[in-house]
Amino acid sequence: MSAYTLTRASVSALRILLATGGSDRLKLQRPVSDLHADIVVTPNRDSVEAIVHFGDHTYSVTMPAGDSANPHHLADFIDAAANGNVESAAPTVRRAGLSSSDIRYAHLSRNDERSIQNLCCFGGTATLSTGSQVTTHASPRSTAITAIVVHGSRSEICSGSQADVRRQVAELVEQLAA
Numbered sequence: 705m706s707a708y709t710l711t712r713a714s715v716s717a718l719r720i721l722l723a724t725g726g727s728d729r730l731k732l733q734r735p736v737s738d739l740h741a742d743i744v745v746t747p748n749r750d751s752v753e754a755i756v757h758f759g760d761h762t763y764s765v766t767m768p769a770g771d772s773a774n775p776h777h778l779a780d781f782i783d784a785a786a787n788g789n790v791e792s793a794a795p796t797v798r799r800a801g802l803s804s805s806d807i808r809y810a811h812l813s814r815n816d817e818r819s820i821q822n823l824c825c826f827g828g829t830a831t832l833s834t835g836s837q838v839t840t841h842a843s844p845r846s847t848a849i850t851a852i853v854v855h856g857s858r859s860e861i862c863s864g865s866q867a868d869v870r871r872q873v874a875e876l877v878e879q880l881a882a
Contacts, residue, residue: 706731707734707787708739709732710730710731710732710779711728711733713731713733714732718728718730718743718775718778718840721743721777722752722778723747725745725752726744727745728743729741729742730742730743732783739758739786741757742757743757748769749768749769751767752766752768752769752782753765753767753867754767754778755866760771760865761825761826762826762866763785763868764825765777765778765781765866781815797844805874811876812833812834815833816832816877819873820838820870820873820874820877821870824840824849824870828840830871835851835855835879835881836853836854836855837855838853838854838877839850839852839854840869840873849861849864849865849866849869850862850869851869851872853876855880856880858880860880862880
């Protein structure tokens with residue numbers, strides 16, 4: 705089976721979105737079918753956050769502002785996500801120095817960090833190796849998500865973008881597990 709790739713027009717649209725922000729629908733092709741990805745790009749002073757929706761699946765990446773390689777990194781990330789190869793999408797982001805998931809936490813295993821990332825992308829509930837239970841509510845129609853972290857009789861709640869909530873959940877798990 706052939707892999708999906710962004711069309712040239714979609715790559716050009718990525719360049720414009722990264723410069724100005726906004727949202728668009730991108731076209732990905734393979735020889736036998738097409739796929740559309742809805743994307744929202746939010747530029748900030750120091751970073752650019754891109755949130756990509758493929759039907760019920762949502763992926764996000766945060767990149768440094770002003771990096772001329774951002775269109776290539778984002779195109780690679782979208783291609784990998786479209787092909788169901790999230791594992792290969794994550795190293796592309798980490799190699800580029802773009803992922804907050806590279807921050808290591810004392811009480812979190814790599815599996816816990818992966819679970820938190822998936823929960824922030826798709827929503828759901830998971831019990832981590834620390835004994836903490838994390839529940840997130842993510843909507844493909846909104847960039848904001850809410851997470852509740854419970855450890856024993858203590859609980860905390862946080863809300864924000866996927867990247868912010870992922871970081872906040874990891875910090876809350878660390879605090880509650882300590």
